[in-house]
Amino acid sequence: MIRVAVVDDEALVRSGLELILNSADDIEVVATATGFEAVGKIRDTHPAVVLLDIRMPDVDGLTVLSTLRALPETPVVAMLTTFDADEYILAALRSGAAGFLLKDTEPDQLTQSVRTLAAGGVVLSPRASLTLLNARSDSTGDSVLLLERLTDRERDVLMLLAEGLSNASVGARLHLSTGTVKDHVSTILTKLGVGTRVQAALVAQRAGLLRDRNDPGDDG
Template identity: 65%
Template sequence: MIRVLVVDDEALVRTGFEHILSAADDIEVVAAVAGGQAVQAARQLEPDVVLLDIRMPDVDGLTVLAQLRRLPRAPVVAMLTTFDMDEYVAAALRSGAAGFLLKDTDPLQLPVLVRTLADGGVVLSSSVTRTVVDGYLDNGPHQSALRRIDVLTGRERAVLVLIAEGLSNAAIGARLHLGTGTVKDHVSAVLSKLQVNSRVQAALLAERAGLLKPPNADQEKER
């Protein structure tokens, strides 16, 4: 079972997320709380994944994120917001958030996204991925990013591209015909060599280095 903690200042949002996620056979919502209760609940319940509102009136979501990341058994944290562009997004990603979701994400996708987070994958809602990347990085390939990518082996670069595509460890293993343990070793090596703290940061660095196909690249090529 994937243990999930939902943190939001609005009771209606908490209830909605809890209802949707609890319907999945492999997900248990261990608690749905307001921001001020988040750290204590995480400390006591030890969730695998926390869905955390980035803007709350009682406590700053970024402060809660930092406190959660310092716990002995730190959960994976994805930030929730109502807006497709938020001045706090870049700070959240740099602080170790594993993803960024809009609160109006398709309910059918929520369990899928939680499973991806629990398995170490990168989660950025499709409707905001481009906005987040553009806001986090300068447009176009960046020379310092290219130099950092150069330290990776061919296999590590392939793993980085799949991380940037949002694949979990299991999915990367299936794509590259590798065991999950081997994938974890490669991911650790990638993060270490690139000197980043999270898969999201590695993914955005890959974007800056120009390793990913632009949207509709295949369609343009066929033309």
């Protein structure tokens, strides 16, 4: 079972997400909390994945994220966002969030996103991703130059990572061991000068790596 905690200041949102997630056979919501309650409940229940609202009136999500990142057992944290939370999305990315989900995400997509996060993958809602890309649109050229540091194999790994695949799934696709993929990911993060898989995925998106892959006229 994938243990999940939901943190949001609105009781209706918490209960709605809990109902959706608990309907999946492989997911269990072990805690729901406001921002003020979050850290204590997460310490007590040890969830693997935390869905964390970015903006809350008592203790904001960025503060909670920073505290969670310092815990000995760090859960995977995906931020719950609204369309107008651009500056908060950017700050959460810099603070190590593993993904971004909109609160109106479809139920099936929500449960699949939790599975992806638990497996070590990246989750970026299309609108949250667009926000980040637009905010850094002037850095496309820099991203292309960063990708030139990667070997062909590292670019292959990065493309799959940017699609949200876990290390195990990347390994299965490329016929590599999970350990080898993990080593590649570590090297990719170092070469790109980023700290998380999400940041690496955004570099790939800004540089057009995924677009190039899907281009039928691309022979490479």
